[in-house]
Amino acid sequence: MPLSSASTPGVYKTDFRFRCIACGDLSDAASQDFRCSQCGDLLEITYPGWQRAKPDPTHLKTTWRNRRISQCAVDLSGVWRFRDLLPALDDDQQAITLREGNTPLYELPRCARITGVPRLFAKHQGMNPTASFKDTGMTVAATFARRAGFRWVACASTGNTSASMAAYAARGGMRSLVLVPEGKISWSKLSQALDYGAVTCQLRTDFDGCLRLPQQLVMKAPVYQLNSINPFRLEGQKTLALELLEQLDWQPLDHIIVPGGNLGNSSAIGKALIEMNDLGLISRLPKLSVIQAEGANALVRTLREAGGKRLISVPAETRATAIRIGNPASWKKAVHVLEATGGACEQVSEIEIAQAKAEIGAEGIGCEPASAVTLAGLKKLVKQGFVKPDETVVLVLTGNLLKDPDFTIDFHRGDMFGGESPSSAALKPLRHAPIVLDATLDAVIGALEQAE
Numbered sequence: 160m161p162l163s164s165a166s167t168p169g170v171y172k173t174d175f176r177f178r179c180i181a182c183g184d185l186s187d188a189a190s191q192d193f194r195c196s197q198c199g200d201l202l203e204i205t206y207p208g209w210q211r212a213k214p215d216p217t218h219l220k221t222t223w224r225n226r227r228i229s230q231c232a233v234d235l236s237g238v239w240r241f242r243d244l245l246p247a248l249d250d251d252q253q254a255i256t257l258r259e260g261n262t263p264l265y266e267l268p269r270c271a272r273i274t275g276v277p278r279l280f281a282k283h284q285g286m287n288p289t290a291s292f293k294d295t296g297m298t299v300a301a302t303f304a305r306r307a308g309f310r311w312v313a314c315a316s317t318g319n320t321s322a323s324m325a326a327y328a329a330r331g332g333m334r335s336l337v338l339v340p341e342g343k344i345s346w347s348k349l350s351q352a353l354d355y356g357a358v359t360c361q362l363r364t365d366f367d368g369c370l371r372l373p374q375q376l377v378m379k380a381p382v383y384q385l386n387s388i389n390p391f392r393l394e395g396q397k398t399l400a401l402e403l404l405e406q407l408d409w410q411p412l413d414h415i416i417v418p419g420g421n422l423g424n425s426s427a428i429g430k431a432l433i434e435m436n437d438l439g440l441i442s443r444l445p446k447l448s449v450i451q452a453e454g455a456n457a458l459v460r461t462l463r464e465a466g467g468k469r470l471i472s473v474p475a476e477t478r479a480t481a482i483r484i485g486n487p488a489s490w491k492k493a494v495h496v497l498e499a500t501g502g503a504c505e506q507v508s509e510i511e512i513a514q515a516k517a518e519i520g521a522e523g524i525g526c527e528p529a530s531a532v533t534l535a536g537l538k539k540l541v542k543q544g545f546v547k548p549d550e551t552v553v554l555v556l557t558g559n560l561l562k563d564p565d566f567t568i569d570f571h572r573g574d575m576f577g578g579e580s581p582s583s584a585a586l587k588p589l590r591h592a593p594i595v596l597d598a599t600l601d602a603v604i605g606a607l608e609q610a611e
């Protein structure tokens with residue numbers, strides 16, 4: 160039973176179409192693999208109604224604020240609350256929701272001092288129901304899967320997509336098939352998919368090897384593809400930007416920094432910013448920058464060596480397993496939003512990632528290693544003069560610390576980076592290894608004194 164069946168009225172019923180990002184072909188329906196029927200490129204969702212009559216920005220803002228006191232399921236969701244800018248449902252009760260979104264925006268005073276950027280915030284998407292940003296996209300895509308009559312959904316994943324998909328499929332009464340690279344995702348993420356009842360296949364390949372299969376599978380079997388090439392996912396992930404701007408009271412900000420893996424999230428946030436600017440919800444575009452691990456730097460190389468014109472794939476290797484991706488599906492969309500917003504693309508080393516993660520942790524905020532690339536990247540962007548000290552910066556923390564406890568424990572025990580190299584010496588003050596003691600008061604007081 161929904162908590163309350165009376166949702167607040169929408170400003171606008173958002174009829175939508177699919178548009179190919181390469182040839183611009185418009186269609187009312189997408190094929191099973193979400194590829195353009197003319198040229199095979201990716202699709203995005205577009206809202207032709209906005210050309211005819213733009214939704215009124217003031218009315219939208221008021222509607223979204225008013226929904227915050229409603230007890231209806233779609234209003235309690237931090238995604239569906241913004242449904243006026245999402246593909247329309249026939250009935251609000253169709254939404255499969257776990258109350259996703261509604262994530263906190265934290266100030267980061269310590270990291271602000273470290274980077275020399277006083278107005279530094281973290282938008283913590285790890286505070287979503289399955290502890291990553293994937294839930295915001297999954298609520299929309301899973302809803303449209305069920306609406307289209309599918310019994311099975313599938314994805315390839317570095318762990319978070321699969322955890323999220325399995326949860327939303329279970330909530331929506333669908334079955335789910337998960338394809339993950341064997342031995343290359345964290346146990347925490349794997350355990351989520353198992354508990355939510357997914358058929359979980361550990362494949363002897365990497366993420367890029369896994370990703371090819373759902374694409375082929377959906378052409379042969381009635382299975383709905385829930386990777387981020389599914390444009391409904393990106394529509395849901397768009398709401399991060401809406402919620403963030405609302406939290407900033409719609410005051411302009413200068414930079415949003417996100418980790419880049421398969422590049423769906425950066426594409427979604429960029430699409431939101433462009434749409435918000437077009438609709439007059441914001442008066443200027445923040446720069447959206449993407450940070451990758453050095454060992455999984457396909458977008459960095461694509462921009463530097465090919466001017467963003469063709470994808471340079473890489474064999475991916477990083478301990479930030481969420482972004483261990485060498486052949487990102489949404490690279491063209493990401494190049495587009497970087498160009499449109501004037502953002503930068505940087506890469507950071509394994510040591511820089513570990514240090515940044517511990518620095519965020521020292522603020523009392525736990526994130527995944529993949530999320531910490533944002534702070535590591537910010538340090539570089541400040542050094543380059545791309546980010547100025549008087550600017551407002553938001554780091555998107557994509558996943559929760561508990562998603563990958565092995566990384567954190569190895570870091571604090573000093574089991575990472577093979578001993579003390581000069582570059583890892585900077586990490587020493589950030590390490591807090593567990594102390595094994597006899598169960599006596601003296602031993603505990605001794606530990607306290609040592610820590611002083």
Ligand code: F0G
Binds near residue numbers: 387527
């Ligand atoms: N951060 C985390 C915690 C992730 O799980 C991912 C991607 C990213 C960043 C990168 O986002 O792919 O949209 O550029 N994880 C996917 C997965 C690939 O399968 O869970 P992206």
